[in-house]
Every structure is written in C-alpha cells, then in structure tokens.
Amino acid sequence: MSSTSISPDKAKKARTVAVASYIGTTIEWYDFFIYGVAATLVFRAQFFPEFSELGGTLAALATFAVGFIARPIGGIVMGHFGDRVGRKSMLVTSLLIMGIATTLIGVLPTYDQIGVWAPILLVVLRLAQGAGVGGEWAGAVLMAVEHAPPKRRSLYGCFPQLGLPSGILLSQLVFLVLTGVLPEAAFSAWGWRIPFLISAALILVGLLIRLRIEESADFERVRAAGQVEKLPVVQVFRRTPLQVLVGSVASIAAPTLGYLVSVYMVSYGTNTLELPTTTMLWTLVGVSVLWNGIMLAAGLAGDVLGRKPTFLIGAALSVVWAFPMFWLVDTGSLFWIFVALVVITAANSIMAGPQPALVTEMFPVRLRYSGSSICYQIGSIIGGGVAPILATTLFAKFGNPAVSTLIVVISLLSLFAILFAGQRILQAQEPTAPQAQQSRLQPLAE
Incomplete structure (x- = not known):
C-alpha cells in the first residue's frame, strides 16, 4: 500500500478479517493438537499395543510427525492456487480437508478391531490433516496482513498465529473435561474420540465465518494488472532462492519451541516426572492463556521496534533459557514448571508474533502465498515434526542436556538467518507490470 492510513470502513474490514483468521486457525490447530495430545495419552495402547512402552510412544509420536510430511505438499498445492485464483478459496478448502480428516479419526477402529489396518488408516488421515494445515497458515496470514493498515501489519499478522496457543488451550480444556468426567478405562476405550x-x-462455524470475508485487495490488484504467475511455486525457487533459504531457517525455532512445550513436555511430565496427566494439561492451559497475550504484544512490537529486532530478542531468549528450563522442570514443583514453560513460550511468542509479516514481506504479492507457505512448512517440518521425536530419542540416550542443546542449536540457526539477512531479502520490491514481465527471467535475490 502506498498510503499511510485507511478509511474507517476498510479498518473495520481489516479487523473482521483478522478475527476471522484467528478463529479459523484456532479451529485448525485444535484439530491438529488434539491428535498430539491423544498420541501422547492413548494412541500407544489403541494403535500400537505390540510395541514396548518407549517404542509405542515413539510410534505414536511418529504418526504425529507424519502430518508434517504432507504439510509442504498442501502448502505447495494451495500456494499455487492461492497465488493464481485467490487466498479465500484456499482457506475454505484447507478447513474442509482438516475437518473431515479429524472427524474420521474420531470413528476410526483400533488395532484390536481391525489389526494393522488401524495404524495404516491413522497415518492416512494424519497425512490429510497435514495437507489441510499446510495450506492454512499462509492463506490466513496473507488475508490478515494484506487487509491490515500499513503500519499495523505485524500486529494484524499475528492474529492467525494466536490460533496456535488458542488451539492448544482449547484442546487441553476438552481433554481435561473428559479425563475429569470419565473413568480412565472409559476415556481410553472411547472417550478420546469425543x-x-x-x-x-x-x-461448520469456521466455514460460516470464512465464507463472509472478502478477497485480499493486494491479490485483486495483481490479478487486475495481469501479473498472476502461471507457475508461482517454480518462480519462487527460480527468482527468490535466498528469501526461501532465510525464511525457512528463520521459521524453524518458533515451531520447535511450540511443539516441544505442547507435545514433548506432556509426555515428559507424565512419563518421566510421573505427574498426573491432568496436572500437566492444566499447566499448559495456564501457559496458553499467557501465550496469547505475549504473542499480541510481540506482534505490536514488530510494528513499533521492527520485525527483525523483535524476532532476534525472542531467538536470543530461547538460547539463554534452554538449560534453565529443564533445571526448573526437573524440580517437580508445579510453580517452577509453570515458570519454565511461560518463559520458553514467551521466547516462542516474541519470534512468532512478527514472523508472519517478516516472512510474507520477503516475497512480492504475486508469489507471496507460495513463498511464505514454503518457508513456513519447511521450518515446521524440522521444528515441529522432527524435533519432538529427536528430543525423545536424545533424552532416552543422553538426558536433558542433549534436549537443551538441541534447542540452542535450532534457535541459533534461526537467529543467524535473520541477523545476517539484508534489507533486499527482508523487503520485496513490487515491480510495475512491465517490470514484472521482464523480471520473470531474473532472480530477485543476487
């Protein structure tokens, strides 16, 4: 946008889109994370009863990680069509895919009922979940960022990010109610399906909301100017390779922290510290409430202090806190566990808050859905799919110091990626129509 302000009507629409993006991503992350909670609590017994306790836990977490394999596929396919036909239609598609797959998991027979077909079908549905959420993030972020006032793009862009802690919060609350109301045997047998x-x-709620919002004005201008790319994914790698590299590496640390807290720590608290499941879930509920507030503050800081400085603060905090976090958790004290998790989620929030604006602004509008989606999915595969399994394996062999070292290494990678990135990479220049045609044969990052 060239103007520095927008009309009251556009401001109202921008707020509506931001809230709609938040509600939609909350629903999708709820779907995604109830799988993670179920994987740590019941899937070992229901789908992998022939494995040892460690082997069954790793197998259950592996099915959680399988979703990350499909995420780049969903991101690439929906990124292609998001840059060609629009952002809104892809958001509706991703929500439908995720919702149908999640509902089918709720009626899936167990290993005792259909044998090996149970884990096979579980993996298939998990792949569908991954494909759905793979196209979700970039679309929701772009709708929020591209509708936002020019000086508040980081703040508005963080609303879809709020779906992560809110989805965790909602999933934890549902499981807490069920585990509190149902006997343990009933919950393990059928209650986990609810x-x-x-x-x-x-x-259904999410669809009603998303069908009412308008298409991004930025995309409409690209379409009206005839600048829509035929193969946007190909052009992303051809013309913005450095942006893809920087954006992908920068996107590793935040999901690593998010998934370690929401998935690995539940397993660690219940299996290693032998804390009651409800205790760990209630702790995460409290953490998730603060998580949302810190995320909003970080999004605003991205507009006030700048995307880059804000992100670097979060990455640095993650490095500093990696070892003290486990020292506090291992005390077994609920207070210190809560403090440890609040600080590490603060590090996550300070990175994740400005991340949508930071990553999307690396790419021109006509490549933005594909480019930002690819970066986010690559980061999430490493940070969200591999990290929990790697953390479990490292802990089994070397203990907590190895897990803390993993957090430090990943955080440093993301920190250095942004620290050494120049303005040419961090801020895409929008060419005119003739320039866009000419630049098809030239890379944007040299």
Missing part, C-alpha cells in the same frame, strides 16, 4: 468428533461442529 474431541475429534467435536471438530465437525467447529468446522
């Missing part, structure tokens, strides 16, 4: 079936109703 959170997945609730998804059907939530998806």
Whole structure:
C-alpha cells in the first residue's frame, strides 16, 4: 500500500478479517493438537499395543510427525492456487480437508478391531490433516496482513498465529473435561474420540465465518494488472532462492519451541516426572492463556521496534533459557514448571508474533502465498515434526542436556538467518507490470 492510513470502513474490514483468521486457525490447530495430545495419552495402547512402552510412544509420536510430511505438499498445492485464483478459496478448502480428516479419526477402529489396518488408516488421515494445515497458515496470514493498515501489519499478522496457543488451550480444556468426567478405562476405550468428533461442529462455524470475508485487495490488484504467475511455486525457487533459504531457517525455532512445550513436555511430565496427566494439561492451559497475550504484544512490537529486532530478542531468549528450563522442570514443583514453560513460550511468542509479516514481506504479492507457505512448512517440518521425536530419542540416550542443546542449536540457526539477512531479502520490491514481465527471467535475490 502506498498510503499511510485507511478509511474507517476498510479498518473495520481489516479487523473482521483478522478475527476471522484467528478463529479459523484456532479451529485448525485444535484439530491438529488434539491428535498430539491423544498420541501422547492413548494412541500407544489403541494403535500400537505390540510395541514396548518407549517404542509405542515413539510410534505414536511418529504418526504425529507424519502430518508434517504432507504439510509442504498442501502448502505447495494451495500456494499455487492461492497465488493464481485467490487466498479465500484456499482457506475454505484447507478447513474442509482438516475437518473431515479429524472427524474420521474420531470413528476410526483400533488395532484390536481391525489389526494393522488401524495404524495404516491413522497415518492416512494424519497425512490429510497435514495437507489441510499446510495450506492454512499462509492463506490466513496473507488475508490478515494484506487487509491490515500499513503500519499495523505485524500486529494484524499475528492474529492467525494466536490460533496456535488458542488451539492448544482449547484442546487441553476438552481433554481435561473428559479425563475429569470419565473413568480412565472409559476415556481410553472411547472417550478420546469425543474431541475429534467435536471438530465437525467447529468446522461448520469456521466455514460460516470464512465464507463472509472478502478477497485480499493486494491479490485483486495483481490479478487486475495481469501479473498472476502461471507457475508461482517454480518462480519462487527460480527468482527468490535466498528469501526461501532465510525464511525457512528463520521459521524453524518458533515451531520447535511450540511443539516441544505442547507435545514433548506432556509426555515428559507424565512419563518421566510421573505427574498426573491432568496436572500437566492444566499447566499448559495456564501457559496458553499467557501465550496469547505475549504473542499480541510481540506482534505490536514488530510494528513499533521492527520485525527483525523483535524476532532476534525472542531467538536470543530461547538460547539463554534452554538449560534453565529443564533445571526448573526437573524440580517437580508445579510453580517452577509453570515458570519454565511461560518463559520458553514467551521466547516462542516474541519470534512468532512478527514472523508472519517478516516472512510474507520477503516475497512480492504475486508469489507471496507460495513463498511464505514454503518457508513456513519447511521450518515446521524440522521444528515441529522432527524435533519432538529427536528430543525423545536424545533424552532416552543422553538426558536433558542433549534436549537443551538441541534447542540452542535450532534457535541459533534461526537467529543467524535473520541477523545476517539484508534489507533486499527482508523487503520485496513490487515491480510495475512491465517490470514484472521482464523480471520473470531474473532472480530477485543476487
């Protein structure tokens, strides 16, 4: 946008889109994370009863990680069509894919009922979940950022990010209610299915909201100017390779922290520290409430202090806190566990808050859905899919110091990626129509 302000009507629409993006991503992350909670609590017994306790836990977490394999596929396919036909239609598609897959998991027979087909079908549905959420993030972020006032793009862009802690919060609350109301045997036998079936109703709500919002004005201008790319994914790698590299590496640390807290720590607290499941879930509920507030503050800081400085502060905090976090958690004190998790989620929030604006601004509008989606999915595969399994394996062999070292290494990678990135990489220049045609044969990053 060339103007520095927008009309009251556009401001109202921008707020509506931001809230709609937040609600939609909350529903999708709820779907995604009820799987993670179920994987740590019941999937070992229901789908992998022939494995040892460690082997079954790793197998259950592996099915959680399988979703990350499909995420780049969903991101690439929906990125292609998002840059060609629009952002809004892809958001509706991603929500439907995720909702249908999640609901079907809720009625899936177990290993005792259909044998090896149970884990096979579980993996298939998890792949569908991954494809759905793979196209979600970039679309929701772009709708929020591209509708936002020019000086508040970081703040508005963080609203879809709020879906992560809010989805965790919602999933934890549902499981807490069920584990509190149902006997343990009933919960393990059939009660775990209820959170997945609730998804059907939530998806209807999300669809009603998303069908009412308008297409991004930035995309409409690109389409009206005839600048829509035929193969946007190909052009992203051909013309913005450095942006893809920087954006992908920068996108590793935040999901690493998010998934370690929401998935690995539940397993660690219940299996290693032998804390009650409800204790760990309630702790995460409290952490998730603060998580949302810190994320909003970080999004605003991205507009006031700048995207780059804000992100670097979060990455540095993650490095500093990696070892003290486990020292506090291992005390077994609920207070210190809570403090440890609040600080590490603060590091996550300070990076994740400005991340949508930071990454999307690396790419011109006509490549933005594909480019930002690819970066986010690559980062999430490493940070969210591999990290929990690697953390579990490292802990089994070397203990907590190895897990802390993993956090330090990943955080430093993201920190250095942004620290050494120049303005030419961090801020895409929008060419005119003739320039856009000429630049098809030239890279944007040299």
